[in-house]
Amino acid sequence: MRYLRFNILFFLIFPLLVFAEDGSQLWLRFPAKNGISADQIISKGSSPTLNIARKELSSHWQGQAVELRTENKDKNLKDGYRIVSSPEKIVISAGKEIGLLYGVYHILRWQQTKADLSHLNTIEKPSYDVRVLDHWDNLDGSIERGYAGRSLWKWEDLPGKISPRYEEYARANASVGINSVVLNNVNASPNMLREDYLKKVKVLADIFRPYGIKVYLSVNFSSPKVLGGLQNSDPLNKDVQKWWKDKAAEIYRLIPDFGGFLVKANSEGQPGPQDYGRTHADGANMMADALKPYNGIVMWRAFVYSPSKDDRAKQAYLEFVPLDGKFRDNVIIQIKNGPVDFQPREAFNPLFGALRKTSEMVEFQITQEYLGFSNHLVFLAPLFKETLDSDTYSDGQGSTISKITDGTLRPAKLTAISAVANIGEDTNWTGHHFAQSNWYAFGRLAWNHQLSSEQIADEWIKMTFTDDQNFLNPVKEIMLSSRETAVDYMMPLGLHHIFAGGHHYGPEPWGDYKGGRPDWSPVYYHQADAQGLGFNRTKTGSNAVSQYFPPLNERYGNISTCPENLILWFHHVPWDYTMKDGKTLWDELCYTYDSGVKKVRDYQKTWERMEPYIDKQRFADVQSKLRIQSKDAVWWKDACLLYFQTFSKKPIPYDIERPVHELEDLKKIKLDMGHHN
Amino acid sequence: MRYLRFNILFFLIFPLLVFAEDGSQLWLRFPAKNGISADQIISKGSSPTLNIARKELSSHWQGQAVELRTENKDKNLKDGYRIVSSPEKIVISAGKEIGLLYGVYHILRWQQTKADLSHLNTIEKPSYDVRVLDHWDNLDGSIERGYAGRSLWKWEDLPGKISPRYEEYARANASVGINSVVLNNVNASPNMLREDYLKKVKVLADIFRPYGIKVYLSVNFSSPKVLGGLQNSDPLNKDVQKWWKDKAAEIYRLIPDFGGFLVKANSEGQPGPQDYGRTHADGANMMADALKPYNGIVMWRAFVYSPSKDDRAKQAYLEFVPLDGKFRDNVIIQIKNGPVDFQPREAFNPLFGALRKTSEMVEFQITQEYLGFSNHLVFLAPLFKETLDSDTYSDGQGSTISKITDGTLRPAKLTAISAVANIGEDTNWTGHHFAQSNWYAFGRLAWNHQLSSEQIADEWIKMTFTDDQNFLNPVKEIMLSSRETAVDYMMPLGLHHIFAGGHHYGPEPWGDYKGGRPDWSPVYYHQADAQGLGFNRTKTGSNAVSQYFPPLNERYGNISTCPENLILWFHHVPWDYTMKDGKTLWDELCYTYDSGVKKVRDYQKTWERMEPYIDKQRFADVQSKLRIQSKDAVWWKDACLLYFQTFSKKPIPYDIERPVHELEDLKKIKLDMGHHN
Numbered sequence A, B: 001m002r003y004l005r006f007n008i009l010f011f012l013i014f015p016l017l018v019f020a021e022d023g024s025q026l027w028l029r030f031p032a033k034n035g036i037s038a039d040q041i042i043s044k045g046s047s048p049t050l051n052i053a054r055k056e057l058s059s060h061w062q063g064q065a066v067e068l069r070t071e072n073k074d075k076n077l078k079d080g081y082r083i084v085s086s087p088e089k090i091v092i093s094a095g096k097e098i099g100l101l102y103g104v105y106h107i108l109r110w111q112q113t114k115a116d117l118s119h120l121n122t123i124e125k126p127s128y129d130v131r132v133l134d135h136w137d138n139l140d141g142s143i144e145r146g147y148a149g150r151s152l153w154k155w156e157d158l159p160g161k162i163s164p165r166y167e168e169y170a171r172a173n174a175s176v177g178i179n180s181v182v183l184n185n186v187n188a189s190p191n192m193l194r195e196d197y198l199k200k201v202k203v204l205a206d207i208f209r210p211y212g213i214k215v216y217l218s219v220n221f222s223s224p225k226v227l228g229g230l231q232n233s234d235p236l237n238k239d240v241q242k243w244w245k246d247k248a249a250e251i252y253r254l255i256p257d258f259g260g261f262l263v264k265a266n267s268e269g270q271p272g273p274q275d276y277g278r279t280h281a282d283g284a285n286m287m288a289d290a291l292k293p294y295n296g297i298v299m300w301r302a303f304v305y306s307p308s309k310d311d312r313a314k315q316a317y318l319e320f321v322p323l324d325g326k327f328r329d330n331v332i333i334q335i336k337n338g339p340v341d342f343q344p345r346e347a348f349n350p351l352f353g354a355l356r357k358t359s360e361m362v363e364f365q366i367t368q369e370y371l372g373f374s375n376h377l378v379f380l381a382p383l384f385k386e387t388l389d390s391d392t393y394s395d396g397q398g399s400t401i402s403k404i405t406d407g408t409l410r411p412a413k414l415t416a417i418s419a420v421a422n423i424g425e426d427t428n429w430t431g432h433h434f435a436q437s438n439w440y441a442f443g444r445l446a447w448n449h450q451l452s453s454e455q456i457a458d459e460w461i462k463m464t465f466t467d468d469q470n471f472l473n474p475v476k477e478i479m480l481s482s483r484e485t486a487v488d489y490m491m492p493l494g495l496h497h498i499f500a501g502g503h504h505y506g507p508e509p510w511g512d513y514k515g516g517r518p519d520w521s522p523v524y525y526h527q528a529d530a531q532g533l534g535f536n537r538t539k540t541g542s543n544a545v546s547q548y549f550p551p552l553n554e555r556y557g558n559i560s561t562c563p564e565n566l567i568l569w570f571h572h573v574p575w576d577y578t579m580k581d582g583k584t585l586w587d588e589l590c591y592t593y594d595s596g597v598k599k600v601r602d603y604q605k606t607w608e609r610m611e612p613y614i615d616k617q618r619f620a621d622v623q624s625k626l627r628i629q630s631k632d633a634v635w636w637k638d639a640c641l642l643y644f645q646t647f648s649k650k651p652i653p654y655d656i657e658r659p660v661h662e663l664e665d666l667k668k669i670k671l672d673m674g675h676h677n
Helices: A002-019 A048-060 A072-077 A097-112 A164-176 A195-211 A238-254 A280-294 A312-323 A381-388 A401-405 A433-447 A453-464 A469-490 A522-526 A552-557 A564-570 A585-609 A616-648 A663-668 B002-019 B048-060 B072-077 B097-112 B164-176 B195-211 B238-254 B280-294 B312-323 B381-388 B401-405 B433-447 B453-464 B469-490 B522-526 B552-557 B564-570 B585-609 B616-648 B663-668
Strands: A041-043 A065-070 A081-085 A089-094 A122-124 A130-134 A180-182 A214-219 A260-263 A297-301 A331-336 A359-365 A416-420 B041-043 B065-070 B081-085 B089-094 B122-124 B130-134 B180-182 B214-219 B260-263 B297-301 B331-336 B359-365 B416-420
Touching: A041 A048, A048 A065, A048 A097, A048 A195, A065 A097, A072 A081, A072 A089, A081 A097, A089 A097, A097 A122, A097 A164, A097 A453, A130 A433, A164 A195, A164 A433, A180 A416, A195 A214, A195 A238, A238 A280, A260 A280, A280 A297, A280 A312, A280 A331, A297 A416, A312 A331, A331 A416, A359 A381, A359 A401, A381 A401, A381 A433, A381 A453, A381 A469, A416 A433, A433 A453, A433 A616, A453 A469, A469 A585, A469 A616, A552 A564, A585 A616, A616 A663, B041 B048, B048 B065, B048 B097, B048 B195, B065 B097, B072 B081, B072 B089, B081 B097, B089 B097, B097 B122, B097 B164, B097 B453, B130 B433, B164 B195, B164 B433, B180 B416, B195 B214, B195 B238, B238 B280, B260 B280, B280 B297, B280 B312, B280 B331, B297 B416, B331 B416, B359 B381, B359 B401, B381 B401, B381 B433, B381 B453, B381 B469, B416 B433, B433 B453, B433 B616, B453 B469, B469 B585, B469 B616, B552 B564, B585 B616, B616 B663
Parallel strands: A041 A065, A065 A089, A130 A180, A130 A416, A180 A214, A214 A260, A260 A297, A297 A331, A331 A359, A359 A416, B041 B065, B065 B089, B130 B180, B130 B416, B180 B214, B214 B260, B260 B297, B297 B331, B331 B359, B359 B416
Antiparallel strands: A081 A089, A081 A122, B081 B089, B081 B122
């Protein structure tokens, strides 16, 4: 009977399943009917990559003939390509085969976004050589800060059993130009380097290779000791050096194009060279030497901070600037966009530009650890752009982070950009349908950081949903304002890290974890007291402003010139301080939180009008997520205003919607969110 | 150490306790300084009631001299009184001593409300002879539908230990003219009539007597069998009749002015005369005969309904109209204001006016079983007035329920009015500070049903909080609109009984308790389907409209003349039906729910502006309750709109704030609210 019911049900819902828009196709929603015929695809030779390019064309391309050719003259384009179109034929040329595949995805994107295909020409050269997705996936299948289900990598099934999603994942990355994948969590298990695991990694590398993707691994600095049985993992110990060299050789035997290592060392409890009195340079160089013969690289994270008394925001700078020039050429320092930790808004990390003889790369976070997990719609391109476009003034005006990291400003040994992925085994890959746009946006910006957020949103919406203007325009408006909205209802005006401890979902500005590190407590970051709010990082405070190049040190250090969206990042501001719009700080804070709430409610209204334009499933999924976001926004507003009010002792301006929570009740909320996967 | 800490804490908060405005004083906030001296109070004789009157004057009256005198010419005023003022003296005269006490409270009210005391004159005569508070208090200290803590009556302590609150309670009642108290739940324990309990009751009766208050008891119809050990409780059984006569004699020996019995029989599982094939008249008359020698009365409840197929709203009428004229003179039929059950809004009960030879009294509910417990601010005077002012047309135009029940329309053998109390042992008596106003309002209307809601709110606010216009006017506006607001966010347009089962807190329009009585399920009452919403009580439906006198039967029965605030009570209305404002029913429903939410948010804004005018404690208590109400309003709106939308299949108008809940999540809410006390 049970089976019978199941079967009946199955046939009833089968038609729905077939046409269900579950988001699994991402932005790759090419026409279902066949593409051009084989004789319309002109190319020489055969290779896995070329075959994929041809298959994409024959399956999905519905325009004129396409010629694919590798050209030596295009080698200067690196992974890039040249497209020359006429009504009869499109010629895609590139220095490498992968460039041809990227070119094919380019014209397919044109087709999807309804460009006029008869006369489009372009030359594309990627902004960065190494365009990396970092997976914080653990070997047990969980994902640190992952909100889209468990890991895509089925380590227990590998190497024997292959999920079809491995190739789908590679294709999606290739379609936006991502060419590097760190498979495992930076909080790395030494087991990752075990022979059996390397054999599993090899399988993934083989699947990814035709899509132009290299695999990298996060490594545990103690691996020689833990895995190799050595006495220690001291980087100056010859045995340790040999262990890494042997391990590199072993890896490259299996994976000849292996990318290299990502290392989190001496950070948040992870082992590192300082355990042996050595420097980060000592540690990184040892690994770099092991990888050098194979052109492998080391991405060494600057996210280090010790429980010292000094302002956490200063510590990466203090640690790494003295080491400038001491790193091997195949080491690149991976620096989080802000000096604290992927907050909704941070000042940019002052380390950018400060290392003059060392390669630097940005680390972004696509997964929304601090931005409402996969519940909140937050389009991150504006956040990414804000960092990349930040002028450090390291080499005078115009020394933007993008120019520092892409080799424009100073000759680069290595250029790279990375972001922590938001991908899991959820059917729609990223939990929230709109979180796909952040994977997409990172890929597009890694390829071309000149793209505007608006361009990226525009093409993503057209590819993922529809180009109907009735949908496109309002939804684009939601996306483009969404990050600022999240800042408004979470932590405006430069507030930061007032999240609930551990899981970082929801507000806990009252968090004061006695006995723990002070810099893990929200009260450390907001410094609220009877006088005012904010972290004094000026000369009279931690003097973190001194880490910025002139004139930023002065600009940030002076309350009247400091940008107001960072004012509480750099200053302890009196409650009665008059903001530029004439409001007091307290009132401004209240109105800004309230504005965040209102904007999310407006998103709900806008979204619900979109029902006629898209499929039922994704409409309902997003509708449901927006409801959570709307409730959460009120939660944030009430928690922060009621808590800060205990210091300001001022009324919330009376034209603002009143709190609906009690502060004491909010303090009791303890979410069981130890693991998100 | 624990004790030490307690003591320190105690001394720290002691100053606060002394001045805390905890609401325990109700509306009796007379000047703290002494009143007039003894020689300024002119009166003859001495009695407990007179002594109270004198004490109130000497403690609190700060005006001219006061003379109190009983006058035979004022006997026609019943419990009423006459006040004649000059700048030198106020003369209060009355036919009975209690009238003098009422008169004293009258001038104290004038004093509190800052009337000009030099020339005020008035003659007051109560609208009803018997002005009853029904306590649904159980012998175990719990209170059915009580939301202000456990019972005031400490049965275990009585008769030996006397709570000071017994007298405070009596004084509060006397101050608004309530003269009758039913001590125990209508779902009565037979034990109430046990000798030991009667001795406890006597103690309360003795305390209440000087305040002009008689005690009554709810009795269990099976008492002769259960308590007396008789074979049955058949009202035609001589032994049973004798048992009740003996019991009456026993009661009156202890309490010579005992008021009588309140009886819930053959209703919701309670025993009654129908258990023996007898009628309600048989049962009521038997008790009436037992009480008659002592001038006791029987209040017999018309709230009966059987699990038959017929519309529950018709059943009291069907049951009682055939018995008209068969009741003894000292029986009065106690009829709930509406034919279902104390809903936020009901059509009035068609039994009013339909019993031409039988005394009828209204039963209201002060305790907010269906109006958000003690969490929601709902001022009930407008609801009480709506019923009392309803024109039944029983004897032509102007046959209002007040005129039917107060003896104006037909010579009355007995006039009475009752309401279920909202009083418990909470420090502020009623849970919500504003719920005190409903106790007050009922008392004032029982005394004078001509008072307007506005007058009552005005004097209550002045007495309870302040006469500062900045507070008075906005808060009065909240109170006067609050009942309509609750209707809007709970069940507008005549919707009813779509509460969560059992506890009746929060929405459960989807409630469909299979296997239970259909008329305990919300779906029975709203009848939502693909066509529309509402209970067809017209000729084509249950024809409940036929129970109303012309022209109401026609007016209610015709969808175009039916008042829109009852349209879903009487009609199954198509979703697309055009309402008077041009909106469809569905849109109207949506906007009305939304309007309810907005109004509560406005109350919050208004209330928070009131902070400067009153004490911190009551300000914060009410602020906190309004937050709950505001959240609950959104809960109601979302639950009802999302649920009804599954039938209407129409979008919620897009300018309305969107739901923040998922219907499926709301359906899972199961509150643990079995007992409220």
